[in-house]
Amino acid sequence: MNSLPIISLEKLKEIAPSGVKYQNREQQRLYDVCLEHGFFYLKDHGISTELVRTTIAASRNFFHLPEEIKKQYGQDKQTVYPNTCRGYIPLYGEMLNQKAGPDPKEIFDLGIERPSSNLPFTGRTVIPDETVAPNFASSHYQLQEEVLTKVIPHLLRGLAIALGYSSNWFDPYFDEPVIIHRVIYYPPEQSLAGKHTDLGMFTILFQEYFPTPSLRVYTKDAWIDAMCIEDALIINLGDMLQIWTNNLFVSTPHEVLHNLQQSRVSIPLFVYPNVDSVFVQMETGQTINITEIMLKKYNAIWVDKTGSGRARELK
Ligand SMILES: O=C(O)CCC(=O)C(=O)O
Ligand SMILES: [Fe+2]
Numbered sequence: 001m002n003s004l005p006i007i008s009l010e011k012l013k014e015i016a017p018s019g020v021k022y023q024n025r026e027q028q029r030l031y032d033v034c035l036e037h038g039f040f041y042l043k044d045h046g047i048s049t050e051l052v053r054t055t056i057a058a059s060r061n062f063f064h065l066p067e068e069i070k071k072q073y074g075q076d077k078q079t080v081y082p083n084t085c086r087g088y089i090p091l092y093g094e095m096l097n098q099k100a101g102p103d104p105k106e107i108f109d110l111g112i113e114r115p116s117s118n119l120p121f122t123g124r125t126v127i128p129d130e131t132v133a134p135n136f137a138s139s140h141y142q143l144q145e146e147v148l149t150k151v152i153p154h155l156l157r158g159l160a161i162a163l164g165y166s167s168n169w170f171d172p173y174f175d176e177p178v179i180i181h182r183v184i185y186y187p188p189e190q191s192l193a194g195k196h197t198d199l200g201m202f203t204i205l206f207q208e209y210f211p212t213p214s215l216r217v218y219t220k221d222a223w224i225d226a227m228c229i230e231d232a233l234i235i236n237l238g239d240m241l242q243i244w245t246n247n248l249f250v251s252t253p254h255e256v257l258h259n260l261q262q263s264r265v266s267i268p269l270f271v272y273p274n275v276d277s278v279f280v281q282m283e284t285g286q287t288i289n290i291t292e293i294m295l296k297k298y299n300a301i302w303v304d305k306t307g308s309g310r311a312r313e314l315k
Pocket of ligand 2: 197
């Protein structure tokens, strides 16, 4: 039985003038869900099912290309700093959890196509064009645009209200957000992503529909399967929001164990604030620098190899 909650974005959007706490029942539910699970399905989000299908099909075709072509778009070919936030990562190229070891999965990371800048985590991705991987870049960027306009602002407003702030409270921190937009290919039969937490504010995940789920989530002191629900997105809270709220909203541990005969493609978008912003932590009043945290957490994965987020705490 699937016991993870479903939130309706349409209902969440029914927001009264700013400054009022718990304007509607869905806002109240969002608060409870963030406290109890930090993981939920989002329905009524308005993103085209057809676009998601096209993006997944184009991604599968990309991952089926010969290794020497995919490697032309590897992290070592990227110009964004750190280069570990962009490009193709081959099988066993990333380790989310030391105990699980390097993950048998392939990845491509892209970002928002802003002109190059001196700021970390921003700038253009070296990505295959239409001749190499038809529809790959174009469908991903179109999907990203839909997420940026149809989902992220409303989720941020919902979270702000849930936390007792006015609806536009997060806006100044998100006028140029950072998105680490990832597509993952899990080969058939034995692939996985080790137990971890995500690093950003929250993650927006598109997963293919399979009758048997591969994603497992740790919530309410137990690991449970996250059933696939057609056309629903998955939202899970990340470490940045946990830090911001001083542990009120806790990042949700999860893992992928994929044993099916078919390959699996998933598309998580990790959402971060403006990279050069600074926020004041709830309760403590401590000043937190976004760039510092992001670089520290990226170093943990790619330099120290201690895993993603709270990976080391997880059983
Ligand atoms: O593939 C999935 O369903 C989740 C992947 C994931 O948790 C991640 O990349 O952080
Ligand atoms: Fe994750």
